[in-house]
Amino acid sequence: MARILIGxxxxxxxxxxxxxxxxxxxxxxxxxxxxxxxxxxxxxKRVPPAFTFTVKLPDAVATFGADYEAALTTALDAAKNLxxxxxxLCTPPSIxxxxxxxxxxxxxxxxxxxxxxxxxxEARGMWxxxxxxxxxxxxxxxxxxxxxxxxxPPGPIAYTRLRAMGITMAIGxxxxxxxxxxxxxxxxxxxxxxxxxxxxxxxxxxRAMDQQVTRRAVPMIxxxxxxxxxxxxxx
Numbered sequence: 001m002a003r004i005l006i007g008x009x010x011x012x013x014x015x016x017x018x019x020x021x022x023x024x025x026x027x028x029x030x031x032x033x034x035x036x037x038x039x040x041x042x043x044x045k046r047v048p049p050a051f052t053f054t055v056k057l058p059d060a061v062a063t064f065g066a067d068y069e070a071a072l073t074t075a076l077d078a079a080k081n082l083x084x085x086x087x088x089l090c091t092p093p094s095i096x097x098x099x100x101x102x103x104x105x106x107x108x109x110x111x112x113x114x115x116x117x118x119x120x121x122e123a124r125g126m127w128x129x130x131x132x133x134x135x136x137x138x139x140x141x142x143x144x145x146x147x148x149x150x151x152x153p154p155g156p157i158a159y160t161r162l163r164a165m166g167i168t169m170a171i172g173x174x175x176x177x178x179x180x181x182x183x184x185x186x187x188x189x190x191x192x193x194x195x196x197x198x199x200x201x202x203x204x205x206x207r208a209m210d211q212q213v214t215r216r217a218v219p220m221i222x223x224x225x226x227x228x229x230x231x232x233x234x235x
Contacts, residue, residue: 002186004209005052006202009161009192015046021199024052026088026192029078030071031058040081053082054118054159054190062091064104072111079117086118086159086190088144093125097135106139118190120144120159147179147191156187162194162201173204180208 007024010032018025027034034040044053055078060071079087089108095101105121112119121136122144129145133153136143143153147160162179183189183205193201 002183002189002209004183004189004191004205006191006193006198006205007052008195008198009056012195015043019047019051022202023050024054024085024190024192026054026056027078027082028056029058029075030060031056034078036074036077037081040078044081044083052086052190053079053084054086054088054192055079055082055084056088056090059092061108062089063094064101072108076112079113084117086120087112088120088122088159089141090122090144091124095123096125097123097127097131102135102139105135105141109139109141118142118157118159120190122161147182148175152182158183158186158189159192160189161192162197173208176201176204177208180205184209 005023007022007026008018009026009028011018011025011027035043055075057075058071059065060067061075065071075087078084089105091101091105109119119141120143121139121141123132123136127135129150133143142155142157142159144159144161145152146163147158148162152158152160160179160183179191179201183191191201191205
């Protein structure tokens with residue numbers, strides 16, 4: 001069964017209390033108020049070893065803006081101090097699928113850790129799914145989709161953001177089961193979700209995953225057709 005880590009796109013409340021409810025937190029240095037240096041290292045020590053930090057790159061990096069270099073340095077320092085399991089680039093609709101932007105993304109990937117950290121990319125806007133997936137893989141990035149609405153690319157690891165509030169606020173069991181099916185065969189799955197449904201989603205996913213394991217463990221019972229039963233009686 002997949003190791004599914006569910007958390008919010010920002011820290012809510014005290015860290016210790018938060019870590020008692022969720023498996024991960026996605027933080028965004030500069031765009032969110034965060035401590036620095038030793039205080040971030042202290043965060044890592046205040047939570048259980050299994051609790052996971054992920055780092056969303058600042059808007060200045062995602063838009064390739066004027067403060068790109070300083071923002072990237074700050075984010076990478078935060079990821080190191082938190083021992084982040086994943087770093088996520090989330091480009092806005094203004095970053096269109098042009099050759100210049102593809103080259104920018106590829107160049108950014110060269111600046112990010114090569115081993116031991118999941119490096120993912122969520123592209124919003126005009127990107128066609130197939131084009132986005134190909135561009136992400138060419139750059140060495142894990143494509144991020146909304147597993148409640150979109151097919152996830154195959155692979156042992158998934159990073160998904162349930163971001164469509166109009167749908168996820170009213171998420172039902174059918175959609176939870178859809179998410180569970182997409183994550184079931186992964187080795188690891190990072191699920192970032194808005195706070196109002198995080199608890200309900202976590203409980204629902206656990207139930208759905210347990211049901212899938214039960215179905216796979218019990219062999220299908222062969223039931224002869226009516227024709228086979230008739231032939232057997234004649235014999």
